[in-house]
Amino acid sequence: MPVYNGATTLPEALTSLREQSFGDFEIVVVDDGSRDETPQVLADWTDERVRVIEIPHSGIIEALNAGLNACRGELVARMDADDRCHPTRLQRQVEHLRAEPGLNLLASRVNAFPSDDVAEGFRIYLEWQNALITHEQICREIFIESPFAHPTVMFRRKPVLAMGAYQEHGWAEDYDLWLRMHHRGWSFAKLPEALVEWREHPDRATRTDSRYSVENFLRAKAHYLCAGPLAGRETIIVWGAGKTGRRLSKYLIRTGYAPAVFIDVVPGKIGSKLRQIPIIGPDDLAAARARLGQPFLLVAVASRGARELIRAELDRQHWTEGVDYLCVA
DSSP states (O other), rough: OSSSSSSHHHHHHHHHHHSOOOOOOOEEEESSSSSSSHHHHHHHOOOOTTTEEEEEOOHHHHHHHHHHOOOOOEEEEOOOOOOOEETTTHHHHHHHHHHOOTTTTTEEEEEESSSGOOHEEEEEEHHHHHHOOOHHHHHHHHHOOOOOGGGGGEEEEEHHHTSEEESSSOOHHHHHHHHHHTTTOOOOEEEEEEEEEEEEEEEEEHOOOGGGGGGHHHHHHHHHHHTTTTTOEEEEEEESSSHHHHHHHHHHHTTTOOOEEEEOTTTTTTTTTTTTTEOOGGGGGGHHHHSSSSOOEEEOOOOTHHHHHHHHHHHHHHOBBBBTTEEEE
16 A cells, blocks of 8 residues: 555544454555555554555555565555455455466456546546456456456566566556556456445546646557567558547657558548548448458547447448457547
């Protein structure tokens, strides 16, 4: 549990851990150079399971890695200092991971609070994320957005340390870790219960840190797409000549994966070019596929409801998701 100036919410988070039905665990709190009353809250907290690691203020990645290196258990659960755990959270995750030794990471569904502060966009994201339960569902959609709420995950400590733990690449450190795990073929799952309550507030890192911006998420996606699903592909197609497709293609082109064509449904775009690459309509896709051999298609349309419509059309044209195409927005 990294914490920086979290004195107002830290007691609630620690209380939710003290009330866990599973008792055999330690609470490694990394105080990232807090300047408020956090050190006093931790000094006054009466629970012998709490171990405090103090570091100069260094940021989330350094704090996470300091905590991960200090942990002594086989399994590590993440927790933020402003969130709350359901009393059975640790018990449910430990039992599941011990019963499935081949499983690398186990998350849970999550609820956001206070409800009045949860905006519509965040609710839509949570509904999408909470619908991803199985390994297959998670992997199918991992390039759309982060499929886990970081404070809900539990994973095996040694393999994560061996792969370099949390790393700085200019984009979200948790999403980077999931994509590296996916690239290595690690297995994922999510418990269907909401075992963590995720606090929504305007000062959350995803609201204030540029590493969590849409642009940097696109950079992360492009990096791991080129290292994984696109590696060795001679030809790619991008469905989407709008803002998302344009921005993603910029990073793909920089890595040497220029689309052969763009697909779009807007009549005014069809027949024109984007980055000197032709834009065609869905009705021309079959002919383009035959002409290009075995192209791999990326669906990069962020408009609400578009993804399912495009999937239906690609299914009609006999494209197989995960084999012939991926959704990335």
